[in-house]
Amino acid sequence: MPRDSERPRRTGTLLRLGALLATVAAALSFPSMAPSPYELTVGIASLNFAVLSTSWNFVGGFTGYISLGHGAFAGLGAYATGLLVTKGELPSFVALFAAAALVAVLAIPVGYAALRVRGASFVIVSIALVLILLLVFQSWASFTGGSRGLVVPRPFPGKLRSEHHEIFYFLFLGLLALALLAWWIIDRSRFGMGLKAIREDEDKAQSLGTPTYTYKLVVFVVSAAFTALAGGLYGLWFGDLDPVFQFSILSGAYMVLMALLGGVRHLYGPLLGAVIVGYGLEYSKLEYGDTPLHLVFAGLLLGVVVMFMPDGVIPAVTGLIARVRGTGETSIREVTAAQLRDEREEREADVRPNHGRDHRRDRRSDGKEPDGKREVRQ
C-alpha cells in the first residue's frame, strides 16, 4: 500500500502479530481453562463453525458467489466418513481424508453446473443441492440409515469423554489453522488475484485473459473439500448423524451469516463471525430452550448484517477506529464546493485513462480501504 506511510504500518504489523499470538495462546489454553466439559463442547462447536465459514469463504469471499448450500458438502463429508468407517471398515482418519477427496471429486460436476450461471441461479442451485441430498439421504434408508440416524464409531474408544472432547478440540483447531493458511496463501497468489477480479467484474476479468471458469471451479472444489473435512470431523466427534441436521439449509445459511458478519474480505472475518454466532446460538438455546426463537434471532441478525454492514464487523470497526484516530476518511466528505471544483480541475488536468468511471468498483480492487469512503454513494 504505497499511500500508507512507513511507521504506522510497522506498528500495525507488530500489533497484528501480537494480537495473533495472544489469540493463538488463548485458543491453545482454552481446554485447560474451560470450567466444564460443556464449555469445551461449545468451544468445539464454535471451532467447527469457524472451519465451515472459513471454508465457505473460499468461494464467497474471493469470487463473491454466495452459496447457501455449503451445508451439503459438510453433510456429505460427515456421511461419507461415517459410511466409510462403518461399511468400508476404514480407520477413522483415513476415512475422513478419503471422504474429503470423494466430496472434492463430487463437487466438480456440481460446480460445473452451478458455476455456469451467475447470481440468482447459482444461489438457487446451491439451495437445490441441499434439498436434493436431504431427499436422497432420507429415502435411501437401507444405505444411509435414513431418519433413524447413522452411528459413527468413535475413533478413540479407550478415552474418557472429556479426553475425547479435548483431542477433538485440538483437531478442529489444527484444521482451522490449515484452512486459514490455505486462504492466506490464495489471498496472496496470482490465483487469488484472478478470483478477486471475478468478484469485481467477471466480464472484464475474462476479457483480460483470466481463465475465470477454471478458477471458479478450482476454488469451488477446494472450498468443498475443506467443508467436507469439517463435516467429517464433526461426524467423528459427534458420532450420530441425521439427514435433517446434516443437510439443512440452515447450516449453510449460518456459514454465510458468520462469514458476512465478520467480513468476507478478511482472513479472520469468518472466524470472528463464528465466535459471535456460535456463542449467540448456544446462549439462545440455553435461554429459550426448545422454542424456535433462535431462528428469529438468526434471521434478524442476518437481516441486520445484510442491510447495515454487508462488509462485516472488521471493516466497520477498523473504519470506526480510523475515524476516531483521525487517520481515516470521514464518512461525509467535509469539503467546500470550491475545494471540490479545484479537485475536479486537477483531475481533468492530468489525464489518467486507467482511472475508471466507476469509483465503486475501483476502490474494491484491493479490499483494504477504510470503510469511510464507501459511505459516499452517488
Add this chain to the structure above:
Amino acid sequence: MPSASLVFQSVVLGVLLGGLYALLAAGLTLYFGVMRVVMIAHSAFLILAAYLAWYAHRETGVDPLLTLPVTVPLFFVAGVAVQRLLLTRLRPATLTMMSVLLTFSVALVIEGLLGYAFSGTQRRIRLGYSSAGLEFFGARVAVVKLIAFGLAATALLGLYLLMRHSRFGQALRATIQHREAAALVGIDTDRIAGYGFGLGLATAAVGGTALALDTTIYPSLHWHWIGPLMAIIVVGGLGSVPGAAIAAMALGLTQSLLQLELSTTWAQTVFYVALFVTLAVRPQGFFGGRLAQRF
C-alpha cells in the same frame, strides 16, 4: 404397469397440483422480473397464509376461503413494504446476491415466529367437505383439490388479465422488460416495482389458503416448497410469467405420474433433475426467459 384409469387419475391430480405450482411460481418470477430479486421468503409467506386460514377456522369456525379478503390485501401491503423498506436499500451492485440473504432472513423470522406462536405441531383444517369427492370419467378427485385449483386458476387468470389489459399491467411489463426505458417514457418504476412485489405476495396469500384446505401444515414446511418453486422458475426462465406457468404444469404433471412407480420423495427429485439439466443444457431456461441469460 399401472392401469389406464390410475394413469388418468394421476394426470388429473398432476394438473391440479401444477395449477397451484404455476400460481406460486408466477409470484416468484414476478419478483425476479421487477427487482432481480430471488425471494426465498415467498414460500414462508405461503405457509403464513395457510396458518392464518387455519387459525381463523379454528377460532371462529369460518370457512378458510373467507380469510382471503383479509389476507390478500394484507399480503399486498406486506409485499410493497418489503420492497420499499428493505430491498431498495441494498446496494445496486450486489442486489441479487444480498436480496437472497435478506429474504432468507425474512423466511427464518416467519418460520421462527410461527413455531413460537403455534408450536411445531402439524395442523390440519377439518371441513365439512374435506372428504367429499367427485367422480370424473373414472378418476376420483377430492373437492378440496378442485377448490384449490379453482382458486389458483382464478388468481392466475386475474393476474394475466391485469398484466395484459390494465395500464398498471402495461407499466409493470415495461418495467420488467427494460427498467430504464420504462422510466424514460414516464413510468414511476419504483412505485410499479413496489406494486409488482405486492402482487407477487398476494399470490402467496391465495396459494397458502388453497394449500391449507388440503394439506397438513407445520412451520418448516416452506423448505419443502421452495426447492420445487425455485426449480420451476429456472426451468421456465427467470422473470418469465408464462414460462413459469408452463414449467409448473409440466413438472407438476411429471411428478404426479412418477409417483405411480416411485415413492413420493423420489418423485420430488424430478424438480432438481430438471433444474440441473436446464442449467447444463440451456441456462436461460426453456420457456421465454430472455432475462435469465445474464443471471
